[in-house]
Amino acid sequence: MTTLDILKSARSAAPTLRGVDTATKNAALNAMADALIAGQDGILAANAIDMEAAKGRISDVMLDRLMLNADRVAGMARGIREVAALPDPVGAVISHVERPNGLIIERTRVPMGVIAIIYESRPNVTSDAAALTLKAGSACVLRGGKEAFHSALAIVEALREGLEKVGLDPDLVQLVRDTTRQSASDLMTAVGYVDLLIPRGGAGLIRAVTENAKVPCIQTGTGICHVYVDAAADLDMALDIIENAKTSRPSVCNAEEVCLVHRDVAAEFLPRLRERLVDGRAANGLIPVELRLDGEAAAIIPGTPAGDKDFDTEFLDYILAVGVVGSAGEAIAHIAKHSTGHSEAVVSRDQAVLDAFATGVDSAAVYLNCSTRFTDGGEFGLGCEMGISTQKLHARGPMGLEELTTYKYIVKGNGQVR
Amino acid sequence: MTTLDILKSARSAAPTLRGVDTATKNAALNAMADALIAGQDGILAANAIDMEAAKGRISDVMLDRLMLNADRVAGMARGIREVAALPDPVGAVISHVERPNGLIIERTRVPMGVIAIIYESRPNVTSDAAALTLKAGSACVLRGGKEAFHSALAIVEALREGLEKVGLDPDLVQLVRDTTRQSASDLMTAVGYVDLLIPRGGAGLIRAVTENAKVPCIQTGTGICHVYVDAAADLDMALDIIENAKTSRPSVCNAEEVCLVHRDVAAEFLPRLRERLVDGRAANGLIPVELRLDGEAAAIIPGTPAGDKDFDTEFLDYILAVGVVGSAGEAIAHIAKHSTGHSEAVVSRDQAVLDAFATGVDSAAVYLNCSTRFTDGGEFGLGCEMGISTQKLHARGPMGLEELTTYKYIVKGNGQVR
Numbered sequence: 155m156t157t158l159d160i161l162k163s164a165r166s167a168a169p170t171l172r173g174v175d176t177a178t179k180n181a182a183l184n185a186m187a188d189a190l191i192a193g194q195d196g197i198l199a200a201n202a203i204d205m206e207a208a209k210g211r212i213s214d215v216m217l218d219r220l221m222l223n224a225d226r227v228a229g230m231a232r233g234i235r236e237v238a239a240l241p242d243p244v245g246a247v248i249s250h251v252e253r254p255n256g257l258i259i260e261r262t263r264v265p266m267g268v269i270a271i272i273y274e275s276r277p278n279v280t281s282d283a284a285a286l287t288l289k290a291g292s293a294c295v296l297r298g299g300k301e302a303f304h305s306a307l308a309i310v311e312a313l314r315e316g317l318e319k320v321g322l323d324p325d326l327v328q329l330v331r332d333t334t335r336q337s338a339s340d341l342m343t344a345v346g347y348v349d350l351l352i353p354r355g356g357a358g359l360i361r362a363v364t365e366n367a368k369v370p371c372i373q374t375g376t377g378i379c380h381v382y383v384d385a386a387a388d389l390d391m392a393l394d395i396i397e398n399a400k401t402s403r404p405s406v407c408n409a410e411e412v413c414l415v416h417r418d419v420a421a422e423f424l425p426r427l428r429e430r431l432v433d434g435r436a437a438n439g440l441i442p443v444e445l446r447l448d449g450e451a452a453a454i455i456p457g458t459p460a461g462d463k464d465f466d467t468e469f470l471d472y473i474l475a476v477g478v479v480g481s482a483g484e485a486i487a488h489i490a491k492h493s494t495g496h497s498e499a500v501v502s503r504d505q506a507v508l509d510a511f512a513t514g515v516d517s518a519a520v521y522l523n524c525s526t527r528f529t530d531g532g533e534f535g536l537g538c539e540m541g542i543s544t545q546k547l548h549a550r551g552p553m554g555l556e557e558l559t560t561y562k563y564i565v566k567g568n569g570q571v572r
Numbered sequence: 573m574t575t576l577d578i579l580k581s582a583r584s585a586a587p588t589l590r591g592v593d594t595a596t597k598n599a600a601l602n603a604m605a606d607a608l609i610a611g612q613d614g615i616l617a618a619n620a621i622d623m624e625a626a627k628g629r630i631s632d633v634m635l636d637r638l639m640l641n642a643d644r645v646a647g648m649a650r651g652i653r654e655v656a657a658l659p660d661p662v663g664a665v666i667s668h669v670e671r672p673n674g675l676i677i678e679r680t681r682v683p684m685g686v687i688a689i690i691y692e693s694r695p696n697v698t699s700d701a702a703a704l705t706l707k708a709g710s711a712c713v714l715r716g717g718k719e720a721f722h723s724a725l726a727i728v729e730a731l732r733e734g735l736e737k738v739g740l741d742p743d744l745v746q747l748v749r750d751t752t753r754q755s756a757s758d759l760m761t762a763v764g765y766v767d768l769l770i771p772r773g774g775a776g777l778i779r780a781v782t783e784n785a786k787v788p789c790i791q792t793g794t795g796i797c798h799v800y801v802d803a804a805a806d807l808d809m810a811l812d813i814i815e816n817a818k819t820s821r822p823s824v825c826n827a828e829e830v831c832l833v834h835r836d837v838a839a840e841f842l843p844r845l846r847e848r849l850v851d852g853r854a855a856n857g858l859i860p861v862e863l864r865l866d867g868e869a870a871a872i873i874p875g876t877p878a879g880d881k882d883f884d885t886e887f888l889d890y891i892l893a894v895g896v897v898g899s900a901g902e903a904i905a906h907i908a909k910h911s912t913g914h915s916e917a918v919v920s921r922d923q924a925v926l927d928a929f930a931t932g933v934d935s936a937a938v939y940l941n942c943s944t945r946f947t948d949g950g951e952f953g954l955g956c957e958m959g960i961s962t963q964k965l966h967a968r969g970p971m972g973l974e975e976l977t978t979y980k981y982i983v984k985g986n987g988q989v990r
Contacts (some may be wrong), residue, residue: 169908173931220850251953257942259952266964267934345782364763364786370965392988398989490587512982516685524675524985533670533990534677534981537765543969546684546978547769547788550964560964564930565954569809571816572951 156393157340158436160295160328161268161347167292167325168267176242178320183238183285186316187231188279192225193312200308201277208301212275215405219276220302227368230281230309234539237285240537243555258566265291267349270341270369271540274299276353280306284313284327286540288560293326293349297341300333350558354541356466372549372557374541377496379469379526382485382511384502385418391523392423392501393430396474398525399499400431405470407542408529409499412465412475414485420478421454428455431474443472450478465492474522482507486514493517495544496525510545518544518551575758578713578746579765585743586685586711594660597736602661602705604734604885605649608699612645619695625823626719630693633823637694638720648727650805651956655703656779658891658955660975661886663710666778681977683709685767688759688787689958692717692773698724702731702745704958709980715759718751722785738954760785763924768976772959790967790975794961795825795914796886797944802920802928803836809941810841810919811848814892816943817917818861824886825960826947829891830883832903833869838896850875850893861890868896883910900925901932902930911935913962915944928977936962936969 190197200426201222208220224417249261269292273279280296298306308331314324330337338359341351348369355360357376360361364373381399383392399410415423445457446464457476464475465488479485482500489498500511500520508522519529529551531539536554543549549557589597606614619640626638667679687710691697697716706714716724724747732742748755756777759769765785765839775794782791799817801810817828827950849861862865863875864882882893883906897903900918907916917939918929926940937947947969949957954972961967967975 169932169934172934173928236821253951253953257946257951264934368782370963372965386989394987394989402990455938514587516587516590516682519981519983521983522985524983524988525990527990528983528988529674529981532676533671535671545788547790550979551981560966562935563937563947563969565937565939565942565946567940569806569812570819570942570946571812572943572945 155331157330157332157337160330161344163269163325164293164295164328165347167323168265170323171234171288172265173292174291178322179242179289179291179478180238180290182317182320182322183234185319186281186285186313186545187234188232189312189316189319190227190231190309191542193308193315194224196522197227197305197308197312198222198224200304201473203304204302204312207512210371216275216301220305222305230278233278233282234285237289237538239480240289240555241290243559248561250414252417254459254569256568257570260564260566261561262564263556266558266560268293268295269558270295270351270352272297272341272347272353272355272359275301277302277305277309279354280309280329281313282538283540284310286538286555286558288326290555292349292558293328293538295328295341297328297330298333304335328456338362341425342430345369352540361493372541372543372553373545374543374553375407376468376544377409377493377542378466378492378494379408379433379496380412380414380489380493381526382412382414382479382482382489382498382500383384383415383416383419383423384482384500384504384507386504386507387416387419387501388503389419389423391424393426395499395501395523395525396427397430399527400474401435401440402527404472405469408471408526410474410526411467411469412492414479414488415451416475417450420451422453424451424476427476428457436475441472443474446473446475448477451476468494482510483514486511489515489517496542497521497529499524499526518542573749575748575750579762580747581743582686582711582713582746583765585741586683588709589709590683590742592709592740596740597660597707597709600654600706600735600740601652601906603737604699604703604731605652606736607737608645608649608652608727609729611641611726611733615645615723615726615730616640616642618722620721621722630719634693634719636721639725640695644696648696651696651700652703654657655707655956657815658707658768660707661977666979673988674986675988678982678984680982681974682980684976685893686713687713687976688713688715688762688766688769690715690759690769690771690773690777693718693719693734695723695727697772698727698747701733701958702728704956704976706744706972707920708973709747710767710976713746713748713759715748715755716751719832745954747976751926757784760787763787766772770867770959777938782855790959790961790971791963792961792971793825794886794912794962795827795960796829796884796912797826797869797914798830798832798911798916799828799944800897800900800907800916800918801834801837801841802900802918802922802925803834804922804925805919805933806843806921807837807844811844813917813919813941814845815848817945819847819853819858819893820892820945822890825886826944827888828892828944829885829887830895830910832897832906833897834900834903835868835896835898838869839872842869842894845894848871860886861892861915864891864893866895868906869894887913900928907933914960915939915947917942917944936960957967
């Protein structure tokens, strides 16, 4: 099947889900979870083929992401059942207006239609994305990474069995067969076939989408996240927040990459920062953080001198760029220039600084005295997410089920004309 | 000033509006309205230059759109004051969640930043767009049609005086000087400078944007709108609705272009339709509608045989394509294939048909027993609009002030880490 064949059959299948009630969608999701468990042997066998082919060609971290076992398949099934338990976003009346002429105008949440998702090697994204899309009332066209192709195909086959079991069209969940760049490009330009394209991946994929996409897209994921330590900060709190934001999971998009410190506390704070992130961690057998220091910070503590790009890099590693600023306003201006608009935090006891930061920083999530690591669908109480949007149109921050829908106006009359 | 210079100064000006309160924005809007009235002579003189240059080169209808007089300038000023009177969308807390860990997560409506608008010859769009954008908290970069350039420049100068009078940055409202295609293309590709691009124009502009835009866009306007007359329709009501939808203002995007009639009532309805739209109007000195008939309709009434493209054309004229269908489902399928997703109506007394149409038709506005002509910000109670979105992402249907904003999450903590 070509990518266009798949898009056409998804386009045909999508309307069949429009009138389907919540109970049927939930039954389908539970049947999909059952089918994953029932098909576990086949899925693990397919995954073994992918693992064998990938060995020596991708890093151990990537191999671990790719690997499936019975626990992980059970986790995927559990993830699908959690989506079934979430409220159905479709059909909600967002606003209801009765006009003087008697027209009743209802803004009603409805499915997107066909949602395409481009992602990389983690097999569980396949089942998560399919479950969220189905619950949101849309057909999904999945385009995973080539390393995980056999795993994804086996997972999709199981999910389609689940759909068929409850009488839904299996073409509501489909996997693109071509894993070359061509298929990603095909999806980006499939005007009329794709209502929403969600690229989940690194900066390269996001750039390709910005350059080439002709279908509506939501950009996700790239995070150059800042923590600003104000002159009025509780420095103990700042250390806790920074160690958490930088080291609890450095490879994720909501991890801190840059620390800005107010000049008035730099001489006191920076030595403590170095002790906490570098020497203290090494002494405790933890991976120390490499500090990349601007000139002013370097005059206070030892560390790597920051290069040209260190304040514009998503390290995704145990590396932190550190700079000194003269005011909260300077920190806000620095963030406006260097941030990707994902997540930024301020640590301060000064309410005026907190307010200025909340108003002045134009990012998806702004944290006042807490860690950037909370930018996550689960942590926000959305139950789950399809990714973190860093754009301003339609969805910003964690995308839950509502963000995977659109709305239309249904206008009820009895012969009104204008 | 080059287009890039203008974009850069708009980018710099945009943050200055972020913390500005509603009273100041409203004072600015009223000062802008005052400045229009005070500057009326200069604006009319500039308009006279445009009118002189345009005479003989554009149609009388277009000349009338371009023409300004004291009444129209007063109307523009009134339009700005109406925007001042609307509720401020910025700062509203859309959702407020307190998490078990004590984090308070507020989803707050915030400005887009820089909104660019590409439009055509009506000078009032210049002041409307600037007023809506300012109230929504964003800077605007306006790119009007070349026929109206001098008028638009004089209007923008007056609006900027109004901004300065209340101490706001005049660069919040700017007009692109280049009126060639190059500047439209510059705006479409100004990644990092434009947060939202709204093209307001014909199918050609919308196509160019779909093909070339790399910045976030909202497509507006093209409307191939359908009215379906069901077997269970009140035929008198259907005639009223169709005459209104087709003839009250044929040049607008919410006018009807296609009528679909159920086979069971075609023999009774079509002769009455012809009488109402063609012979009756001619007898009353009104412009008769040209009917373009599919084979089945042509067997019942006289009219022009429909050509290949007549069911896929936005006529914007006294022309109506008429087809016969065998069921509501067939009408819904026809609409799915031929509609631009703008506005569609059904006339029926059968609740099951109304429900099926409301669920099955995937357009911005679906009308049950009323005219498609109501798709309009004012008619929907939004007070005003920036255009009608025919896309599914972010905004669908009439775009009011809320649709010109985005949101961000502000998360308040006291040291929480993850």
